Each structure stands twice: as C-alpha cells, then as structure tokens.
Amino acid sequence: MKKATLQLETLTCPSCATKIEKAVGSLPGVNKDSLSVLFNASKVKVDFDESKLTVEDIQKSITTLGYEVLKTQVKDR
Numbered sequence: 001m002k003k004a005t006l007q008l009e010t011l012t013c014p015s016c017a018t019k020i021e022k023a024v025g026s027l028p029g030v031n032k033d034s035l036s037v038l039f040n041a042s043k044v045k046v047d048f049d050e051s052k053l054t055v056e057d058i059q060k061s062i063t064t065l066g067y068e069v070l071k072t073q074v075k076d077r
Contacts, residue, residue, distance in 0.1 A: 001031070001047050001048070001049060001050070001076075001077040002047065002048055002049075002050045002055070002074050002075065002076060002077060003034075003045070003046070003047050003074070003075045003076075003077050004044075004045070004046055004047075004048065004055050004058060004072060004073065004074045004075075005043060005044070005045050005072070005073045006043065006044040006045075006046075006058065006059065006062065006069050006071070006072050006073075007042065007043055007069070007070045007071040007072070008020075008042045008043065008044065008062065008067050008068065008069055008070060009042065009067055009068040009070060010042050011037075011039050011042045011067075014039055016039075016067070017037040017038075017039040018037075019065055020037050020044060020062055020065060020067065021035060021036075021037045023061045023062065023064070023065055024037075024044060024046060024058055024061055024062065026061075027048075027053055027057060027058065027061055028052050028053060029048050029049040029050075029051070029052030029053030030046055030047075030048050030053065030058075031046065031047040031048060031049075034046055034047035035047075044058075044062070046058065047077060055072055055074050059072060
C-alpha cells in the first residue's frame with residue numbers, strides 16, 4: 001500500500017472537491033476510507049494498492065476533470 005499526497009491548483013469551490021473525490025474514489029485499488037480532498041489546502045490525500053493502480057492513474061483522473069496537479073508525493077505505508 002502506498003500513500004499519495006497531490007497538490008492541486010487552487011480549488012475554487014466545494015463542488016470541485018466533491019467531483020475530485022468521486023473520480024479518485026471510483027478507481028480500483030483506492031482505499032476509500034483514506035481518501036480526503038482538502039478544499040482549503042487544494043490537496044488530495046489517498047492510500048492506494050500499487051498492484052492495481054499507479055499514482056499516474058490518480059493524476060490522470062484529476063486532470064481529466066480539468067484540474068492541474070502541481071506536485072505529487074508518494075510514500076510507502
């Protein structure tokens with residue numbers, strides 16, 4: 001299991017955070033209990049199973065919605 005923190009461009013509204021949470025949460029291998037989108041900090045924190053999903057997959061799910069990922073940090077759990 002890996003833990004990712006993704007710094008996003010500034011989120012402009014709470015519904016932006018909700019859209020991102022739904023998109024990332026629907027990916028196979030995401031631990032939905034660990035998923036949090038921090039609206040005020042413009043960050044996504046999530047644990048994921050690297051045998052089912054890459055951090056690039058998570059980034060793509062966010063960029064597909066039209067948001068820019070500025071920085072990503074991945075750590076072992």
